[in-house]
Amino acid sequence: MAPAKEKKNYVTLMMIPHNAGKTFCAQLSLPLLVIIGVLWLVTIGISSFILTQRVNYETVKRANIQLTEKNAYFIQELAKSHEAFQRVAKIEEELQAMLKMKTRKALLEYTGEGGPTMADQVQLMQTLKNRSAITENEFDQSLGYLRKSATENVDTYNELKKYVATQRSLLASRPTSWPVRGWITSRFGMRQPPFWDGLTFHQGLDIANEEGSSVKAPADGIVIYSGWQGSYGKLIVIDHGYGYSTRYGHLQRSLVNIGQRVKRGQVIAFLGTTGRSTAPHMHFEIRNHGVPVDPLKYLKQ
């Protein structure tokens, strides 16, 4: 009964064609079938593995291309930032030259400050422009330059701000507005005085008008005197800072007190004929560091 027992470990595969052709019949032993099955599974497994790897490879490759593109774009943007900073630095230099200020370059040379120069920055930028990749070191260096440029810009703008503020304050302090409307009856300089006591030096400008005409401050300042002062009659003295002071004589009435701050154009008094005066007029003086100067050289025409 051995053959019958042997047949137990066999299976029969049968293929019957529909066109009633020859029937295909194969007898396979079970262990062989198991081996074929295992091989089939292994083949499927390996194929799936290879396919997955291929898909992963394609994904990584695409991501890599995108990263390279991003990197190149990033470098170009970095180079553009450097260019923008250089344009700002150039405008700063021009502005400082226009204002006759010391440029940053001159100041740096003066203080002997070290560190990377503008030339280094330009060179790095030129190198980056034609590249699609950047090293960590170059990136650090590049960011360092940008940070330094930004700090320097802030410094320059602060300097400019200070300069403009000083200039504005200086301008506001310059007595350039007419203090009262009227007719000039006596100019600054040598003259025959109305009292016939010899040739004297007239230290101001006499402006005649009706009594009670408004007298306005010709610039911002602080009142340092308001009261009677001999031949000046009722007098106001204003200190404008930067060495400038102005005097208003023969006033009818003062509207300000000592220590009071006044603005350009503010009415400070009324025109009169107090003190050594023959007719209503105001004696107006401008002094620079205490020395009387010709008001007509300061007042706007």
Ligand SMILES: [Zn+2]
């Ligand atoms: Zn006078």
